[in-house]
Amino acid sequence: MRLPARFAVVVLSLWLSAGRARAADTVVKIGAALSMTGPAAVYGASQKAGVQAALDEVNKGGRLKGVRLEAVFEDDASTKEQGIAVYQRFINKDKVATIIGPTLSNTATAADPLAQAAKVPVVAVSNTAPKGITDIGDYIWRVSLTEGQVIPGALKRLQNKLHFKKAAVLYGNDDAFTHAGFVVMKAALEASGTEIAGTQTFAKPDRDYNAQLTALKALAPDILLVSALADNAAGIVTQARQLGWNVPIMGGNGFNSPALVKNAGPAAEGVYVGTAWNKVNADAANQAFLKLMKERHVDPDQFCAQAYTGVLVIAEAIKLSGSQGGRDDIRAGFAKIKALATPLGRFSFLPNRDGDHEPALQWVKDGKFQIVP
Amino acid sequence: MGQQIINGLFLGSIYALFALGYTLVFGVLDLLNLAHAAVFMLASFVAHSLVGGAHLRLWLALPLAMIFAGLLGVVLERVAFRPLRGRADSNVSGLISSLAVATVFQALALQVWGPNVSRFPVGTVPERPIAFLGGVISSLQILIIGIALGLFVALAVLVRRTRLGRQMRAVAESPRAARIVGVNVDRVIVASFFISSALGGAAGVLFSLAFNAIQPDMGRSVELKGLAVIIVGGMGSMVGAVVAGFALGLVEVLVVAHLGGSWRDAVSFGALFLILVLRPRGLLGAASLREG
Numbered sequence: 217m218r219l220p221a222r223f224a225v226v227v228l229s230l231w232l233s234a235g236r237a238r239a240a241d242t243v244v245k246i247g248a249a250l251s252m253t254g255p256a257a258v259y260g261a262s263q264k265a266g267v268q269a270a271l272d273e274v275n276k277g278g279r280l281k282g283v284r285l286e287a288v289f290e291d292d293a294s295t296k297e298q299g300i301a302v303y304q305r306f307i308n309k310d311k312v313a314t315i316i317g318p319t320l321s322n323t324a325t326a327a328d329p330l331a332q333a334a335k336v337p338v339v340a341v342s343n344t345a346p347k348g349i350t351d352i353g354d355y356i357w358r359v360s361l362t363e364g365q366v367i368p369g370a371l372k373r374l375q376n377k378l379h380f381k382k383a384a385v386l387y388g389n390d391d392a393f394t395h396a397g398f399v400v401m402k403a404a405l406e407a408s409g410t411e412i413a414g415t416q417t418f419a420k421p422d423r424d425y426n427a428q429l430t431a432l433k434a435l436a437p438d439i440l441l442v443s444a445l446a447d448n449a450a451g452i453v454t455q456a457r458q459l460g461w462n463v464p465i466m467g468g469n470g471f472n473s474p475a476l477v478k479n480a481g482p483a484a485e486g487v488y489v490g491t492a493w494n495k496v497n498a499d500a501a502n503q504a505f506l507k508l509m510k511e512r513h514v515d516p517d518q519f520c521a522q523a524y525t526g527v528l529v530i531a532e533a534i535k536l537s538g539s540q541g542g543r544d545d546i547r548a549g550f551a552k553i554k555a556l557a558t559p560l561g562r563f564s565f566l567p568n569r570d571g572d573h574e575p576a577l578q579w580v581k582d583g584k585f586q587i588v589p
Numbered sequence: 590m591g592q593q594i595i596n597g598l599f600l601g602s603i604y605a606l607f608a609l610g611y612t613l614v615f616g617v618l619d620l621l622n623l624a625h626a627a628v629f630m631l632a633s634f635v636a637h638s639l640v641g642g643a644h645l646r647l648w649l650a651l652p653l654a655m656i657f658a659g660l661l662g663v664v665l666e667r668v669a670f671r672p673l674r675g676r677a678d679s680n681v682s683g684l685i686s687s688l689a690v691a692t693v694f695q696a697l698a699l700q701v702w703g704p705n706v707s708r709f710p711v712g713t714v715p716e717r718p719i720a721f722l723g724g725v726i727s728s729l730q731i732l733i734i735g736i737a738l739g740l741f742v743a744l745a746v747l748v749r750r751t752r753l754g755r756q757m758r759a760v761a762e763s764p765r766a767a768r769i770v771g772v773n774v775d776r777v778i779v780a781s782f783f784i785s786s787a788l789g790g791a792a793g794v795l796f797s798l799a800f801n802a803i804q805p806d807m808g809r810s811v812e813l814k815g816l817a818v819i820i821v822g823g824m825g826s827m828v829g830a831v832v833a834g835f836a837l838g839l840v841e842v843l844v845v846a847h848l849g850g851s852w853r854d855a856v857s858f859g860a861l862f863l864i865l866v867l868r869p870r871g872l873l874g875a876a877s878l879r880e881g
Contacts (some may be wrong), residue, residue, distance in 0.1 A: 245628075252704075253699075253704045254704065255839060256707055258706075267670075277839075304597040317847035326841075345825045383595070389851055415849075416845070416849060416850055417849060417850035417851050418850045419850070421806075421809055421810050422801075422810065422850075423796070423800035423802050423807070423810055424600055424800055426595060426596040426599070426600070426842070427596050427597075427841065427842040427843075427846050428592050428845055428850055430592045430596055430724075430846065431593070431845065431847075432853075433592075447706055447802065447804075449803065450706070450801075451800055451802055451803070454801060458716060458718065458725075459592070459718075459725055460718045460725040460728050475705075475706070478708075479708050479801070479802075481705060481711040482711065
């Protein structure tokens with residue numbers, strides 16, 4: 217390229233970039249550490265769609281005056297190691313104001329302490345392990361309800377419907393999230409006076425659950441509770457039905473994915489799962505979210521709604537702290553959020569920085585998650 | 590109990606089939622082919638694409654996937670093993686180069702099919718439950734055990750009764766002696782790789798039909814188990830691999846049923862250790878490929 221031409225390109229690009237950022241807008245960078253690969257990849261794609269939709273909505277909708285939100289997406293690969301690497305990049309290289317993610321509680325337990333040490337606020341949008349997330353410190357906040365909040369509520373609704381007396385539990389014991397789900401299930405069953413006839417375990421790489429299911433079936437429980445990630449969940453449900461076992465099944469939060477319905481097919485019919493997001497909620501904020509996602513050709517699940525809410529919460533915190541957009545401003549803003557209208561319902565933070573809103577019970581019917589009437 | 594035995598036999602038939610291919614290459618060449626699990630995985634993906642994408646029937650897709658796996662084995666032999674053959678350290682370097690090919694195969698699968706779980710369309714195989722031995726066995730499980738048994742018999746006939754089988758046994762005994770009596774050793778080795786990988790591929794397709802979860806890292810769940818099975822069975826022994834495969838399936842299932850899932854691998858690998866201490870050459874130590 218000749219010199220004048222090169223000069224022209226430089227000038228043109230300067231002019232273009234200046235035009236895009238609009239000199240007056242403060243850009244607030246959000247680091248989104250989501251699982252695009254690994255066992256949690258089924259959730260990560262859905263979360264990314266939610267974050268992108270919310271960014272567009274906030275930036276175009278004029279919620280924030282003089283502030284533009286921008287996201288940097290990185291794959292945490294569903295592992296602790298990669299999660300830590302991504303956080304280091306966000307904190308030191310990209311200098312983000314706040315972080316959304318990581319997808320798995322397991323990853324969060326390793327990566328969030330870095331953000332706490334660097335005083336970068338984190339919004340967990342899918343971590344549901346009751347302990348070990350917001351306990352990390354005062355910079356770690358959470359939108360997703362914990363298993364400890366969803367499961368007892370959903371289980372109670374289900375018991376009122378099915379009147380079960382004897383339960384069996386199957387859970388993955390090599391993952392922080394599925395193990396935490398089991399602890400909550402056990403406590404909720406004991407609290408409701410349900411007898412736990414038997415407990416079995418599996419590991420994430422397992423594909424054959426016939427032995428565990430056969431052993432539990434022999435105990436003749438009224439209900440089977442399963443704490444598993446969606447990949448394992450589909451196999452468990454399918455194999456239970458193949459064994460000719462038609463007991464009602466209720467899953468933990470890992471069941472909350474269209475991947476369960478897609479991968480387990482007809483076997484998923486009638487499977488119950490507690491949910492943080494009531495898809496058919498008639499509130500304006502939820503209806504607006506559904507419409508927006510339809511326009512974007514995304515079939516939203518709970519993870520999508522929570523990730524979307526995560527961005528709304530950040531935008532609200534920026535607004536409440538005077539549109540500064542610094543790391544400490546955002547953290548101070550979180551504490552001021554009260555009954556924010558979101559697709560999840562009216563949202564506030566509890567004093568321990570966990571999220572608070574009403575959970576629901578749903579089941580798979582006609583190949584879709586539907587709220588149990 | 591009846592149901593658990595069915596579960597164990599079913600799982601064991603897949604382990605045995607996988608290990609059979611593994612042990613065949615070991616018996617003929619004294620080489621561990623660590624890419625066997627990657628072939629297992631790629632064959633499942635290919636069968637899945639043939640059934641789900643090209644709408645082929647399974648009875649056509651399975652042999653095609655096996656041929657594909659066999660050809661992968663031929664490539665594997667060409668790329669990872671042949672260039673190293675004859676070197677003093679070819680056992681170790683072959684191990685490592687096969688591991689490298691396995692990594693390449695996995696990366697390839699990740700590129701082509703992505704990280705998500707793929708599944709056969711619902712109803713690929715009729716899944717009618719049949720009451721049996723006080724438990725339930727599905728027509729799919731019967732089909733899988735049947736195909737596995739059929740392949741065992743076919744391989745036994747091939748090794749014992751055919752000209753190629755005789756040549757394979759001769760190469761296993763001594764490649765040099767085989768060459769002197771006029772056996773085309775290279776061709777026999779290529780054939781062994783083809784058959785071994787085709788069996789591994791069949792195991793992959795059956796595994797993915799059984800548990801309906803095809804993923805680039807699915808080989809991991811059988812890799813170590815397969816290794817354990819061929820060690821317990823007596824390295825290179827085909828009957829040993831089949832017996833040990835079924836034994837491992839049954840042991841795993843019974844451990845899960847009576848002690849719980851957390852104990853499964855500890856007990857199976859503990860048993861492996863014990864057998865190695867008591868019978869260093871495995872259950873059927875006298876290799877059936879290499880007599881004497």
